[in-house]
Amino acid sequence: QVRLVESGGGLVQAGGSLRLSCLASGNIDKIIAMGWYRQTPGKQRELVATTSMSGTANYADAVKGRFTISEDNAKNTVYLQMNSLKPEDTGVYYCNALIRKVISVEGAYSDRDYWGQGTQVTVSS
Numbered sequence: 001q002v003r004l005v006e007s008g009g010g011l012v013q014a015g016g017s018l019r020l021s022c023l024a025s026g027n028i029d030k031i032i033a034m035g036w037y038r039q040t041p042g043k044q045r046e047l048v049a050t051t052s053m054s055g056t057a058n059y060a061d062a063v064k065g066r067f068t069i070s071e072d073n074a075k076n077t078v079y080l081q082m083n084s085l086k087p088e089d090t091g092v093y094y095c096n097a098l099i100r101k102v103i104s105v106e107g108a109y110s111d112r113d114y115w116g117q118g119t120q121v122t123v124s125s
Contacts, residue, residue: 001026001027002024002025002026002027002028002097002099002112002114003024003025003026003114004022004023004024004095004096004097004114004115004116004117005022005023005025005116005117006020006021006022006093006094006095006116006117006118006119007020007021007022007023007119008020008021008119009093009119009120009121010120010121010122011122011123011124012085012121012122012123012124013123013124014085014086014087014123014124014125015084015085016085016123017081017082017083017084017085018082018085018121019079019080019081019082020036020079020080020082020093020095020119020121021077021078021079022034022036022077022078022079022080022095022097022116023075023076023077024076024077024078024097024099024114025076027101028076028099028101029099029100029101029102029109030099030100031053031073031076031097031098031099031100032052032053032098032099032100032111033050033051033052033053033097033098034050034051034053034071034078034095034096034097034098035047035048035049035050035051035058035069035078035095035096035097036048036049036050036069036078036080036093036094036095036096037093037094037096038089038091038092038093038094038121039091039092039094039118040090040091040092045094046060047060048060048063048067048080048093049063049067049068049069049080050069050096051069051070051071051078053071053073053078057069062088063082063089066082066083066084066085067080067081067082067083068080068081068083069081078095078097080093082121085121085123086123087123087124087125088123089121089123090121090122090123091120091121092118092119092120092121093118093119093120093121094115094116094117094118095115095116096113096114096115096116097113097114098111098112098113098114099111099112099113099114
């Protein structure tokens, strides 16, 4: 079993900053990638930022230049530093991880997506 636990959400005024953290724990052989997605009522979950866990990051256009994703491989943790927050950044932020498990001595493996429970971010105007 794999568990993702997010923390760091909250209420902040426009222009402020928050830092989200996501810790992956459990039966993990390798983390292929981790990322953050967000969802607001009535809308589909959308990508915010992802990392390959080796320094390659990808950002949604709406957050480029304001958000920074980083990882600590030793701690199986990914962070999202959010600066210059806007009211439209409000939503539930979900952590995602693509995790590899070795399933045979010959090296066969299985990759699977996992999601955290989400953390609320509210930006007031």
